Amino acid sequence: MTDPGWPRIGVDIGGTKIAVGLVHRDGGVTDRRVRATPAAAGADRVLATVIDLVRELAPAAACVGIGAPGAVDVRTGTVRFATDLLPGWAGTPVGGTVESATGLRTLVDNDVNVLALGELRRGAAIGNDAVLYVSVGTGVGGALALGGRIVRGARGVTGELGHLSVAGPVSARRCGCGRTGHLEAVASGPAIEAAYGAPGPDLREIARRAHAGEARAGAVITGAAVALGRTLGGLVSALDPRALVLGGGVSGIGPLFTDPLADALRAEVLPPLRTIPVLTAGLGLDAPLVGAALLPEDLADPVRGRDPVSAVPGPDDAVDEPGGNHNSCRAKRI
Known part of the structure; x- marks a missing residue:
């Protein structure tokens, strides 16, 4: 059928x-x-x-x-x-x-929005209507779901977590945007590799060494996790999501990364927020x-039949073009 x-x-x-x-x-x-x-x-x-x-x-x-x-x-x-x-x-x-x-x-x-959407509807975050999704890999990105939908903001850039400033000592490594002190320059995979020392091993090898008990590798991973957790603590305090979902290659390191991240996050937030579930993304490559x-x-906006990214009509709203009517999944109109 x-x-x-x-x-x-x-x-x-x-x-x-x-x-x-x-x-x-x-x-x-x-x-x-x-x-x-x-x-x-x-x-x-x-x-x-x-x-x-x-x-x-x-x-x-x-x-x-x-x-x-x-x-x-x-x-x-x-x-x-x-x-x-x-x-x-x-x-x-x-x-x-x-x-x-x-x-x-x-x-x-x-x-990153589509990663979050997959986890929200078919993955680790099923049943949660308010979710903060964080992807930590080559960069640091995020997405926010409220009321079971992805929030995109007035300009479509909600979730650029990698460009948040990090509290504490500022990393000298430059972010992809050219500035220093941003989360992406401290907690991403390349940031962990740079902190370990160049020329040095890649992230996978650093993780292997940390799991084998090497103190230096463990300290570098913990440092990145704590910086990320403290920063996310501020977001959790501001947004009060039902769950936090971690995805990306760095999160794949496992408890050596996710445990200190969760501890640092919970140390930053108010008591009512300390029980927030910190989940690992479950869909993998899919x-x-x-x-x-x-x-x-x-x-699809069930009321307006249009994109809910903005309540204000845009210049393209009356034009029948790709993306203009989202509550259909069918062949292109000829």
Whole structure:
């Protein structure tokens, strides 16, 4: 028996690889495909690779959801702002280009937002309507869900946790934005590697040494975890989420990282907040694909039938273009 609106194609555009897969209603992923991201070749080539992969799965799919780096205008599927992870990525009309080339309705959001959405609806955070999701890997990113929906803010940049200033001694290492003292320059994977010493081992080797009992490796990991936990404590105090979910490669170190993080967080907050669950993301490699496939439900406003990112009508609201009507997952209108 067919399942109307499913399966859907989930797409994860990363700095080194692009992954796609058919996502089913229960969160299962089949027909996963992966290709290297041709980042140096520019945005057009990256999109061409995405389109090739989507076309391979298109006959079986109802629509496409994409998680992309940078701040995304979810109404149009265009990248508003991006770092140099993908050269020339800012301003790229991801949604419109993929939809025009494939004939499938295509929705696009920030990559960390879709990770959070996957965990919220199909992963570790099921049953929690207010969740702070934190991804710690090459960088530090976050997403906030309130009322069971992702909050994107007035400009689509909610969750840029990596650019929060860290209390205490300021790291001399520069953040990707060019400034020092930011969380990303203290608690990310590259920050841990730099703190251990260069030239030195990569994050995986540092974690192995820490698990083997090496004091130096353990101290570096603990230092990053405590800095992150103290900073997140301020956010938890301000937002009062039901749960905190940790994802990303650094969180994968396990209790050597997550335990001191949770202890530092709980030491910062008021007593009523000290019982907040600190959860580890559960979807693994499927998370970005599952979350991207769930964008139609998250972006559909049941009252207005439009994107809830802003209550103020935008210049594109009356235009029938990709991203303009989110409560459908069907073929592109001709």
